[in-house]
Amino acid sequence: MKNFLQAALVAAALTSASANAADYVIDTEGAHAFVQFKIKHLGYSWLVGRFNTFEGGFSYNADKPEDSTINVTIQTASIDSNHAERDKHLRGEDFLDVDEFPEATFASTGFTPDEDGLSGTLEGTLTLHGVTKTITFPVKKIGEGDDPWGGYRAGFEGQTTLKLADYGITYNLGPASTEVQLDLLIEGIRK
Amino acid sequence: MLKNSQHSYGWITITMHWLQATTILFMFGLGLYMVDLTYYDPWYRGSLQLHKSIGILLMVLWIIMIVWKNLNPRLKPEPAPKHELLAAKAMHWALYLTILSLLITGYLISTADGRSIAVFDLFEVPALPKLIENQESVIGDIHEILAFTLMGFVGLHFLAALKHHFINKDRTLRRLIKPQV
Structure with missing residues (x-):
């Protein structure tokens, strides 16, 4: 009986988890995501450029934004x-x-939503x-x-600035060019 | 004196040979030098422009050389064992083909994005459609390997010329200095 209850609880927890967390695949196939x-x-x-080939996915639920995660792998x-x-x-x-x-990879380790629920601070490891x-x-x-073709989509944007020297890139481009700004424009299709 | 005979190179062949030899050595040095220039070096852009311009002119020279070679009588080689004659022939073809491959790969690096190559602001050579993904990097690696390969061939070619001159004491090298009577 105890085992049955445990199993039922676990099952319930799993069901509610999958109902809450939505997994998205980043729409690189349709090129609705950009790493610039x-x-x-x-x-x-x-000078503006981009990475043309990358892939990844994220998990997001408007009701529990603090559980959001994202993984991206970029072909340098x-x-x-x-x-x-x-x-x-x-x-x-x-x-x-x-x-x-x-x-190059980015894997999130945490997300802190702001009050408005629409924005927040993403933390993760960048390699x-x-x-x-x-x-x-x-x-x-x-x-x-909903998108017009039977799917469900969500989109985000993020921006960060990296010091090139922090990543061992020390070629001298001049004093004004030691930092690079990354613009991440990510649209995902719900699985 | 201008054309080749069976026994002697003419001035045109001699001039083209040494013009190519010096230009190719210069281009190898320039290539090594320019890829290590820093971004703020005044030559950072100019060195590459010069390298590309000379490369296109070398391509023109290469074509003229092959055409000229075939319009002229073939030289009888200095007497030598059969395997040496064969080796000489193989080396000449290795030089021709490596030079041609270097010129083509150089062209494919700079034109990979559809940009044409301006030759000393005189005329432009248009690009071909892109052939492969990351063309400039893939072909760039091949260009570099070919450059070092060519220098290896040039070294052997140079040693062979010295051997003919100092060991065999034949006319092989002298024929390329001035026309023989």
């Missing part, structure tokens, strides 16, 4: 700054060294250029709901 970067050029203007060789010679340099040993470090660091940055929900 932005860095100062000489201190006079911005897919860097695209719209200039072949520059991309070749960026993939090389001066920067990403993609032969040695083909992937880039072989260096793993814990970072925290603000994220914001853009929206969620």
Whole structure:
């Protein structure tokens, strides 16, 4: 009897968990997710680029946003700054060294929702250029709901700034260009 | 004196040989030098422009050389054992093909994004459609390997020339300095 009760409780807990937490796959197939970067050029203007190939998923429930999690894996060789010679340099040993470090990953370790329930602070471990660091940055929900094709989607944006030297990238681009801003624009389709 | 004969290279072949030899050595040095320049070096951009411009001109020279070689009588080699003649022929083809591959791969790096190559602001060579994913990086690695391979071949070619001159004491090297009578 005791075992049966335990089993029933576990089953109930699992059911409610799966009812509360919704798992999403990041819509890279339809390219509704973007990993962009932005860095100062000489201190006079911005240079913008992106990573074309990445994948991942997240878990989010509007009722329990504190349980949200996200995982993203980026193929570093897919860097695209719209200039072949520059991309070749960026993939090389001066920067990403993609032969040695083909992937960059982010795995969340916690999420602290703000009062409004639409934004919050994401904490997680970022591995880039072989260096793993814990970072925290603000994220914001853009929206969620049914899509016109029978699915259900949710989208978020986040922004963080990394010191390149923290990740062992020390090529001198000038004093104005030691930090890179990452813009993460993520849309997921509920599984 | 301009054209080759069965016994002698003409001035045109001699000039093209040494022009290519010096330009290729210069390009190897320039290539090694430019990839290590820092971003704020005044030559950071210019060195690459120069490397690309010379590369296209070398391609033109390579084509003229092959055409000229086939328009002229073939030289009779200096007497040598059969395996040496075969080795010489193989080395010449290795040089021709490695140089051509270097020129093509260089072109494919800089044109991977559809940009054309400007040759000293004189004219532009348009790009081909992209052939493979991450073309500039993949072809870039091949370009680098080919460059070192070519330098290996050039070294052997150079040693063989010295051997002909100092050990065999034949005319092989002298034929390439000036036309023989």
